[in-house]
Amino acid sequence: MKKIHDHHSIVFWAGFALVVVALVVEPLVVTEYWRRLVTEILIWGLLAMSSDILIGYAGMVSFGHSAFFGIGMYGAAAALLMFSPNLWLALAFGLGGAAVVALFVAYFSTRLRDIYFAITTLIFSQIFYVIIFTSTDLTGGENGLNFSRPALSLFGLFPVRFTSTTLHWFVLAVVVGSYLFLRRVMHSPFGMVLQSIRENETRTRAIGYPVQRYKMAAVMLSGLFAGLAGVLYAIQNQFAAPDFVYFTISGDTVIYNVMGGIGTLFGPIVGAGFFVLLREVFSRFFTEYYLIPLGIIFIAMVIFLPQGLLGFARRWLNR
Amino acid sequence: MGAVLDFFQNFPLDEFLIQTVNGVVTGMILALIASGLTLIFGIMDVVNFAHGELFMLGAYIGVVVLAATGSFWLALIVATLVIALLGAALQITTLRPLIGRDPLTTILATFGISLVLQNYALWQFGPVARKISEPITGQFTLFYLQYPWYRLVIAALSAAIIGGFYLFLKFGTFGIWIRATTQDRTMAQAMGIPVPWVLTAVFAIGSGMAAASGVLFGPLVGVDHTMGLDWVLKAFIVVVVGGMGNLGGSIAAAIFVSLLEAYASIWVSPAQAVIVSFVVLILTLLFRPTGLFVPTPK
Numbered sequence: 195m196k197k198i199h200d201h202h203s204i205v206f207w208a209g210f211a212l213v214v215v216a217l218v219v220e221p222l223v224v225t226e227y228w229r230r231l232v233t234e235i236l237i238w239g240l241l242a243m244s245s246d247i248l249i250g251y252a253g254m255v256s257f258g259h260s261a262f263f264g265i266g267m268y269g270a271a272a273a274l275l276m277f278s279p280n281l282w283l284a285l286a287f288g289l290g291g292a293a294v295v296a297l298f299v300a301y302f303s304t305r306l307r308d309i310y311f312a313i314t315t316l317i318f319s320q321i322f323y324v325i326i327f328t329s330t331d332l333t334g335g336e337n338g339l340n341f342s343r344p345a346l347s348l349f350g351l352f353p354v355r356f357t358s359t360t361l362h363w364f365v366l367a368v369v370v371g372s373y374l375f376l377r378r379v380m381h382s383p384f385g386m387v388l389q390s391i392r393e394n395e396t397r398t399r400a401i402g403y404p405v406q407r408y409k410m411a412a413v414m415l416s417g418l419f420a421g422l423a424g425v426l427y428a429i430q431n432q433f434a435a436p437d438f439v440y441f442t443i444s445g446d447t448v449i450y451n452v453m454g455g456i457g458t459l460f461g462p463i464v465g466a467g468f469f470v471l472l473r474e475v476f477s478r479f480f481t482e483y484y485l486i487p488l489g490i491i492f493i494a495m496v497i498f499l500p501q502g503l504l505g506f507a508r509r510w511l512n513r
Numbered sequence: 514m515g516a517v518l519d520f521f522q523n524f525p526l527d528e529f530l531i532q533t534v535n536g537v538v539t540g541m542i543l544a545l546i547a548s549g550l551t552l553i554f555g556i557m558d559v560v561n562f563a564h565g566e567l568f569m570l571g572a573y574i575g576v577v578v579l580a581a582t583g584s585f586w587l588a589l590i591v592a593t594l595v596i597a598l599l600g601a602a603l604q605i606t607t608l609r610p611l612i613g614r615d616p617l618t619t620i621l622a623t624f625g626i627s628l629v630l631q632n633y634a635l636w637q638f639g640p641v642a643r644k645i646s647e648p649i650t651g652q653f654t655l656f657y658l659q660y661p662w663y664r665l666v667i668a669a670l671s672a673a674i675i676g677g678f679y680l681f682l683k684f685g686t687f688g689i690w691i692r693a694t695t696q697d698r699t700m701a702q703a704m705g706i707p708v709p710w711v712l713t714a715v716f717a718i719g720s721g722m723a724a725a726s727g728v729l730f731g732p733l734v735g736v737d738h739t740m741g742l743d744w745v746l747k748a749f750i751v752v753v754v755g756g757m758g759n760l761g762g763s764i765a766a767a768i769f770v771s772l773l774e775a776y777a778s779i780w781v782s783p784a785q786a787v788i789v790s791f792v793v794l795i796l797t798l799l800f801r802p803t804g805l806f807v808p809t810p811k
Binding site: 255303313448500 | 611628632635782784791799
């Protein structure tokens, strides 16, 4: 038994190291366009991974992740515009904003289950969209906010300006760190309780776990990492815009999850990559109507491949 | 105290009454959309994310038929039938394979459908909003406003469609089949009711109702490819506030929410008035998660 486990972990960590090394080397060998694209895929992957905590592990489909993502963006923008152009301050503001919003959403939405939860999270994200869209004085309304990218520094020392390569490494480090952290959390007793809620909520409650508190914690954890993705996206693109609080981002997040394979943490990142690459391909033929073929592929995957691309490896990835 | 007195002295009574009429008119349209949504949910356990897109496509077909024939009423009927057929086709191809799976997968599938339909509409009709001209142009005086008769006609027509549908459910043979399927799918099947076709027909009817409301509502707002999402969101709110799968509750909630939004728009901009319905939703979820207009569950 011990031997099998060892074999699994050697293969798993070797594969993990291979992927990370490939992503570290990648910006050095490809063109600027692909470098930016892969960085973007990593950010969308982080967003999708955060929502996988709810969809894949706790069994709650969130259609409102754009709220956390968008607040992360606006939080970063607020820190950079009002205070100093400091990367860590932007992170703190973005994460703080996302945490507050997540607490609010979690408190209300976790009273409901299944589809009701999905609809409620969707409606909450629209509330934040309307608020951000209409408070023109504060958020710039439709135009959003523009700011310049902060430099990378540790404790105010050695500030280095981000190039697209160093930004890629920074994003990669954050995403890999988040993956390892979330993987550990999902293996912890907390993660086990979430999976038990997914499998049988009534029984979990009967055993004595405070199910709603666990769910709230899950929504908040998920919202926090979605906010982190928002901060990264804001730093990459140097703006915050209401479009990114809008429902389409939440919808895309769900698509990444379903395409990549829920309940694997790694799958949603693959799903994001798959989606963005398909978008690139279809944009060539269908211009801005690329969502027509992509939507059809998505529907087909829901029907014929409900486990997603990595679904076959779900147990293996969670060992 | 002074502020309160001031409020009542300056209370815009005429505007309040105008907004009451407006609220009831929008409420009836919303009720028509929401009753299709709640019907599909109550009977099929399907959350139809594509409902707003069926509403939008219905309005577009109305635009096309109106341009070709010049008859609004013909446009209304054709749009309803075409979208009902489209609904049936969508149900057979995408939702039928999902019967028996987690209801959440139906959200995903209908979400995919909504993406495809929305982008299809953008591709086919372009980003510029189209206009449907009102079939009835008469107006009457309501305080300081010339109020169009057409708005009252829409409210009455929506009520008639919902009422006719209710009678059909209550007394028609097929309506009885539908109700039997809602209560117990397996038993209905055992009694010889063709359950898969009942489900298809329900989806078709719900889609047709969405299309009818799209054409009716077209003259009040422009028809464009994004109009679906706003309305489906409102309809979701109404369906949750009214109690999922409860037709009477949805209608009451539609009028209630629309009235509140209409009153709110006296003081704030219409874009912000939407927040009122969100607040209603939050309060409902907090205090009566089963819905405002359903009897207290035991």
